[in-house]
Amino acid sequence: MKPLRIALTKGRLEEKTVAMLESIGYDCSQIRNKGRKLVLCIPEKNIEVVLAKSADVITYVENGVCDLGIVGKDTIMEMGKSFYEVLDLGFGRCRFALAVPKGTNFYEGYHSRTIATKYPNVARSYFESKMDIEVVKIEGSVELAPILGLADAIVDIVETGTTLKENGLEIAEEIAQVSARVIVNIASLKLRKKEIENLIDDMRRAIKEN
């Protein structure tokens, strides 16, 4: 039987996922000592873990080269959704917010508004039913854009709000809650139902216990 392949978002979600899996007795030593390897095994469970950037996790799962993926809701909202989103892992929590320079009202006046963001699709779909906006995609620190006068507001991930405060911004509206999710390829769930359900049940148990 070929192994169940999981695409795991590198970095913070990776650490938390490993801790969760270890708490229910999965041997993640290979992931902990990965070196430069990108494909790793969880022995005795017939599971293969692939480490990838968040957006790639979605691409791999959508195309079926990975059966499951662990990825933030932020990336899911930005990238689309032809897969099953079966479990909220509860960690990696933060939120999408619209932030404006402190003391300003985003909706005041009739001038056209520009929003700077790393997540153009999220920003666009949030405003789709509200008003037309101009979206500017920024790759690095989005907080800069209003300071430099490029944008009236930003749409970004907010964890504690410290970065916003330090750059003279404040949250005007909360857009969505974000946390790590388990996604499953549509065909895989049908073809390998038992294995995938067992794994998800294990994860569910791990969340409950912690």
Next chain:
Amino acid sequence: MKIHDKITPDGTRDILFEQCEAKRSIERRLARFFRHRGFDEVMTPGLEFYDVFYSNAAYFPQETMYKLTDSKGRLMVMRPDCTIPIARLMGTRLAGLEKPVRLYYDQNVYRSNPSMKGFSNEITQTGVELIGAGSIKADLEILELAANGLTHCSIENYRLEICHIGYFKQLMNNLEADDTEKEKIRELIESKNYAALGDVLKSYPESEAVTALAKLPEMFGGCDVIDQAAKLFPNGKKVLDELRSVYESLQALGLGEKVIVDLGLVNQAEYYTGIIFRGYVDGVGEPVLSGGRYDKLMQDFGQALPATGFAVNVNQLSRVLLEKGDTVPPKTQILLFSEKQCDPLVFARMKELVEQGIRCEYSLFDTLEQTKAYAKSKGIPTVEVL
């Protein structure tokens, strides 16, 4: 100006040699099978008026259709689907045909997917429509045809998921919510997003329908799923009985192992009206076939008729066939050489070989030496000199 004369557009590709062989083989086998089961072929234009698909706009978001204009400035689309043009046909030229009508098609559809995600924008679909029959018998025929169609393509390792969209529709009818909210709930069920679905449904007063909706994403498996669904929402008994009888009939046909029930299959819920299904094959991340009952579509084109059908994604199936490695492009057996510029003997010999079904090639070289070298590099076993 940038000149794009070396590449093909996003989501399209050139199909070569053994890939063609595999693709044609799938198309041939399916077409032969459908024909032998009493289905007649139709071909519809690759271009249609936008209006044909507009009446069903909800299922064909306009951003997924390739659009052009004709010489009168009217908006046209590259055919994004094969069923709707057939509905148009049924409302017009085929309106007088004896029912039920059994049609099959084998043609390309064009859909503009988000770029660089690895999806094809040009897909060959081979499929069937059974029009004018609303019975379970017809549903079963189509399901069996789908399953056996895959077998005819030498695909054994497949899974067919079946659902009755009526159950979901009944549940939704029992929910006091506006259309936007309902669509949100449907999406959450479709993506099996248990957590978010639970949160959304919490805001509704407790009822059988709400409890059943919350469970819908996990209601997939065997016959027990149907029992569970009936217990949660007894009013759904009628549609569930239909589903059960289809499921049991498929078991009686020896397809029990291949069939899985998924009551959370709620895609295109507006379009479908009864038993719906999708097929999966090991190694392909998306459904290789999908279909179901759509009793409302025909009336959009002037004639209310029940109908069901499915389409096979030929590109994906041929990939599977290719990976199995049993398709090889035909190899030339004999290379014919003559020193003369026009040697009637060569053409006579080629005619003979073709009649025998032996693949031959005419050497255009001036010398036998060159001919032999060519045969060697192309792996042609025999050189015949005339």
